[in-house]
Amino acid sequence: MPERDRDYIQSIERGFAVLLAIDAQRPSPTLTELATETGLPRSTVQRILHTLQMLGYVARSGGRWSLAPRVLSIGQHYSQSHPLIEAAVPRLLEVTEKTQESASLGVLDGADVVYAARVPVRRIMSINVSVGTRVPAYATSIGRALLAWAPAEIVERVVAESTFQKFGPETISTAAELEQELAKVREQGYALTSEELEKGLISLAAPVRDAGSMVVGVIACSTSSARNTPARFREQAVPCILAAAAALSADIGYVD
Numbered sequence: 001m002p003e004r005d006r007d008y009i010q011s012i013e014r015g016f017a018v019l020l021a022i023d024a025q026r027p028s029p030t031l032t033e034l035a036t037e038t039g040l041p042r043s044t045v046q047r048i049l050h051t052l053q054m055l056g057y058v059a060r061s062g063g064r065w066s067l068a069p070r071v072l073s074i075g076q077h078y079s080q081s082h083p084l085i086e087a088a089v090p091r092l093l094e095v096t097e098k099t100q101e102s103a104s105l106g107v108l109d110g111a112d113v114v115y116a117a118r119v120p121v122r123r124i125m126s127i128n129v130s131v132g133t134r135v136p137a138y139a140t141s142i143g144r145a146l147l148a149w150a151p152a153e154i155v156e157r158v159v160a161e162s163t164f165q166k167f168g169p170e171t172i173s174t175a176a177e178l179e180q181e182l183a184k185v186r187e188q189g190y191a192l193t194s195e196e197l198e199k200g201l202i203s204l205a206a207p208v209r210d211a212g213s214m215v216v217g218v219i220a221c222s223t224s225s226a227r228n229t230p231a232r233f234r235e236q237a238v239p240c241i242l243a244a245a246a247a248l249s250a251d252i253g254y255v256d
Helices: 010-020 031-038 040-053 069-081 083-099 142-147 152-161 175-188 232-251
Strands: 058-061 064-067 101-110 111-117 134-136 189-194 201-209 215-224
Touching: 010 040, 010 232, 031 040, 040 058, 064 111, 083 101, 083 111, 083 215, 083 232, 101 142, 111 142, 134 142, 142 152, 142 175, 142 189, 142 201, 142 215, 152 175, 189 232, 201 232
Parallel strands: none
Antiparallel strands: 058 064, 101 111, 101 215, 111 134, 189 201, 201 215
């Protein structure tokens, strides 16, 4: 929860709480379900929904509510206002063409990684990844490549907010293990995870730096243990991932 101060507008917080409560688990909730999920009074939720409906962000059918297409414009504004996203797409295409595997751009948001851009390949994977998908930073190559060069206070915050839940057979489960993994990432210049976010998923990620040498994102590529091994994927994909990350860094002003 954001730190409160006298400029903090609680009504905006509540509006976003209602908007975000309509998701994959609750694609068409009732007013009562939204009140239960958000912990807000029914009357408050009703007023918020009415306002969002008038603005075009939610729609009502009978007694159920759903997101309206206008919600997509919020993500579009984000993409259009961040040069990194536009510059990343050609580099992700290069990675996909060379590796024949899906490629993504990830950014850090709290204790999670958010997929900001993605070029998929036509393969069946059990994990449903699309732009906007959030995954825990500690259990992913994207998260580790972002955290490895992040300021200490950011790493401390992510550790404090992480549950260290085991998602796959190899998921790390302690802050100490994460620190060891981050040291390894800094030493080798990229991150590799295998069967941590889910069984059978292998992923590589390398940092992208801006003109101020700050790591502002990562380029990642993933494969399946049914098609590859961590060692073979490392040999095949690391040069490509590092080259793409370096090229994207140069695209947004980084000078080595």
